[in-house]
Amino acid sequence: KNEVEQSPQNLTAQEGEFITINCSYSVGISALHWLQQHPGGGIVSLFMLSSGKKKHGRLIATINIQEKHSSLHITASHPRDSAVYICAVRGGGTSYGKLTFGQGTILTVHP
């Protein structure tokens, strides 16, 4: 079992729908990252959070440290949101920023 589990693995939505991607982890962390990988292959950091909630445009990320769970929400989804969304956790202490990744969620938004 991976230390970081994402669900669902595949998600198909119609344009305008509200989308939620979940991430659960089993280790102690100092921060959690949400990354986006477009079909072209590049990886972009969307959020880094260690508590509470962050919002950027139509994207919202939340984390519950006690429950070891995070969610990424996309409001009013658009076809350009189609990408792989990856959850990654950063260990604490002397981990030097080492990230452990989930397996990714493939999101397809149809017009």
Add this chain to the structure above:
Amino acid sequence: DTAVSQTPKYLVTQMGNDKSIKCEQNLGHDTMYWYKQDSKKFLKIMFSYNNKELIINETVPNRFSPKSPDKAHLNLHINSLELGDSAVYFCASSQRGQTYEQYFGPGTRLTVT
């Protein structure tokens, strides 16, 4: 102006060859990483350097050797390439002591035939 760059973007080579991938960052960061993404898109860390010092060395065959000539560059040399080395390799950088937010390069798709 590219923050983290990698060369080459594509690399096709035969089994047994030796190849290198180069990475450069112009963000002034002191920590750099190499990640491998397999055919199922799963990312895994391979190495990390902080100020030219190796600080993370995951279970990677010793055919893979990272080299950091300065803190803006981290190269990956691979000896005796095998079919299983085919993957996309990503370089990333971050700054310790701050947010550890990582910036990724565009990736190098390595195909071993």
